[in-house]
Amino acid sequence: MRRMTYGLLVLGTGLGMALVARERRGVYESEAAGPASRQLMAEHEVILEVLRAAQTEADHARQGFNLDDNRVRDIVDFSRNFTDRCHHGKEERFYFPAAEVYAGQRVYGFVDELMTEHAYGRSIMDEIDYLLGGDAGEAATLIAERLSAYVSTMRRHIQRENQQLYQKSATFLPGAEEQALLVGFDRIERVDLGMGFHERYHRLAETLGEGLRQR
């Protein structure tokens, strides 16, 4: 009996350690996800850095500090170009159609919701852009509110994609399809957006993140 209890204890500890190790792995290092899914999850990490900068800017404005218009312009630039044209472009033109073909009804409604969230994020960035050209004092409160709406929508959106679509992609997307998706992604990056585009926006995300740490 004592030996059995000891055995169960060892088994439980081993299982616990395996679960902890799995928790520690980055989201885009998931064993289950293929290369296209992992690329999208890695881009989420860059987007999340800029969302942290956006939330800090909104909090500062709410606390009565002046809004840093240049930082907000950089956040709009990043969100329109890296997040929307590049990342959402890869999802909408290549990944979502493939997911719908292979997963069918399991993802139809879900993908529709994700597309609506992309459109909502796009409209918020347009509103912030219009507000930046208006009366600074009055606009600051609205810009802060719009930034917070964007941050909460996109954080939830990324979490849903990571947890419900990309990490489970191995169950519905064949490996060959994941490889083929990379061809489309590469086309968006190198031909549609041009060489150096990705690097430029990675640097902008880093700059916005560094500004965050200095505050």
Ligand SMILES: [Fe+2]
């Ligand atoms: Fe998305």
Ligand SMILES: [Fe+2]
């Ligand atoms: Fe995404």
